[in-house]
Amino acid sequence: MNNIYAIGIGLIGGSLAIDIKKHNPDVVIHGISRKDSTLETALSLNLIDKKATLDDLAHADLVIVSIPVDATVKLLPTILDKISDNALVVDAGSTKEAICKAVESHPRRRNFLAMHPIAGTEHSGPTAAIEGLFKGKTNIVCEVEKTTFKLQEKALKLFTGIGMRIRYMNPIAHDKHIAYVSHLSHISSFMLGKTVIEKERNERDIFDMAGSGFASTVRLAKSSPEMWTPIFKQNKENVIETLEEYILNLTHFKELMKENNFEAIFDEMKDTNHIKDILNGIS
Amino acid sequence: MNNIYAIGIGLIGGSLAIDIKKHNPDVVIHGISRKDSTLETALSLNLIDKKATLDDLAHADLVIVSIPVDATVKLLPTILDKISDNALVVDAGSTKEAICKAVESHPRRRNFLAMHPIAGTEHSGPTAAIEGLFKGKTNIVCEVEKTTFKLQEKALKLFTGIGMRIRYMNPIAHDKHIAYVSHLSHISSFMLGKTVIEKERNERDIFDMAGSGFASTVRLAKSSPEMWTPIFKQNKENVIETLEEYILNLTHFKELMKENNFEAIFDEMKDTNHIKDILNGIS
Structure with missing residues (x-):
C-alpha cells in the first residue's frame, strides 16, 4: 500500500489522507481533483505529497474516492479500468446502492470495496480536513463478499489502523x-x-x-x-x-x-x- | 445585594448561583425549591449556602426565579407580596408576555425585572449547573421602564458582571x-x-x-x-x-x-x- 491515490481531497478525502499518512509514514499520497486550485491547497496543507491525474492510476496500490456520489457513480468504472490487477479501490460515499450497482458487472468488481465512514463536520473542501476525524467512528462496508479477500484484509488493517470500527451491511439496508x-x-x-x-x-x-x-x-x-x-x-x-x-x-x-x-x-x-x-x- | 434567594436551582438557577457567587464572594445564596432533595443536592454541590422557604423572602435583596414558566406565572405575585420594598425580583423564563401580564397591576411591579438569559444546555436539574454558562451570552430584558431605576442599575451591574450582554425588548416581540x-x-x-x-x-x-x-x-x-x-x-x-x-x-x-x-x-x-x-x- 505504498502508493495511495486520493480522488477528491475535501473534508473526507483530506482527513483520510492525514490519518493514513500519520499511521503509515512510508506511503506517498497522490492527489487527484478536477480543480488544480484544490490540489494546490491540498499540497500547501500537506494533505497530499504529489499531484496526479486519472492516467496515473496504474501505479496505485490503493485508490480512495471521496467525491460527490453522482461523480462516483460516473467515474468508478473508469477508475477500475485504469488500475492494476492488485490495486484496491474504496469509496466513501453516503449512498451505497447506486454506487455498488454502477460496478456490479465490472470485470474488476473484486478490486472494489464500498465503504461509508460515518464521520464528518458541516464544513467542506481541503481546508476542512482535520486529523483524527475517524477515530472511534464506524466505517460501514457493503457487499464485502464481492471484494477479493486479500484486499478486504488490507482495507481492514488500514481503516482499523486509523481507529475505525468496521460494520458490514448490505447496500439497500x-x-x-x-x-x-x-x-x-x-x-x-x-x-x-x-x-x-x-x-x-x-x-x-x-x-x-x-x-x-x-x-x-x-x-x-x-x-x-x-x-x-x-x-x-x-x-x-x-x-x-x-x-x-x-x-x-x-x-x-x-x-x-x-x-x-x-x-x-x-x-x-x-x-x-x-x-x-x-x-x-x-x- | 447580600442576600440572594434562588427559587429553582436547576440548570439556570444553579448556574446563575455559581457565577454570581464567583463574582460576588460576599453574597449568601439561599435556595428555595419544592423538593427538599433538590436543595440537598444544591447544598452538596455548593450551588447554595443555605436552604430557605418563601416565608424568608422578606430578608431578600434579590430573588431569582428559575422555575417552569407556568409556575412563575402562579408564584410571582406571591413572591412580590412577600419581599421588602427595596428588593429586586428577576425571572429567567423563556416566555415573557404571560409573566409580565401576571404582575402588571401588582403594587410592587416596580420591584420586578423580566429577563430571559439566552443560555443553557439540554440537561436539567441542579447537577446540570455549570460555571461560566452566561459568559458572552445575551440577556433579554423586557419592560425595563416598569422597574425602579435603582433596581435596574443593580441588575445591570450584576448580570454584566457575570459576562452578559443586555438587550432590551418588549415581551410580545x-x-x-x-x-x-x-x-x-x-x-x-x-x-x-x-x-x-x-x-x-x-x-x-x-x-x-x-x-x-x-x-x-x-x-x-x-x-x-x-x-x-x-x-x-x-x-x-x-x-x-x-x-x-x-x-x-x-x-x-x-x-x-x-x-x-x-x-x-x-x-x-x-x-x-x-x-x-x-x-x-x-x-
Missing part, C-alpha cells in the same frame, strides 16, 4: 437506515434555517437572540449543496419516506397544541427523551 | 422572535428523535450508524418536558405559526424531490448556507 440517521437530519436542519431566515428580515436583530441550541440544531445547514444534492437524488425514495414521517409527526404535534392537549405534548417529549441513552457514546 | 430561534428548534429536534426512534425497532443496530451530525440535530430532544410543555403552552400562537411555516418548507422540499427537481433542491440548500455567516459568534 444501508441506504434505508442512513436516510433516517443522517439524510433526514440534514433536511430538518436546512429547512429550520430557511424558516428562520425567511421570517426575519432584520437578521442581526433576531439572531442576537439565538443561543447554542439553535446553533446546534441548524449546524448541518452549513453543509455543501454540491455533496448533498446527489445524495438526496440517489436515495430519493428512502429520503421521501423519512420526510413524510417527520412531517406527520410535526403536524401531529401542532394539532395537539391547537387542541390544547398539553398532556399529550408532554408525553411526546417524555417518550423521546430516551434518545439520551441511545446517543450515549456518539458525540 | 420577545415571544414572537424566540419562537423562531429557540422554541421551533426544540420541536424540530424532538420530532426528529421521535421519527427515528419510531422507525427503528432494533435501536442499537441503527444508532451505530448515527454520527455527530445526527447527535447535534437531535441534542435538544434531551430537554426537560417539565420545562418545555408550559413554554409551548404560553407561547402557543407563535409556536404554531413557526411550525406551520416549517412544515410548509419541509413539504415543499419533499415535493421538489418527488418532481425530481434537484436544481431547486440545490438552490434551497445554497440559499440557506448563509446561515454560516449569521451563526458566526453564537456557538
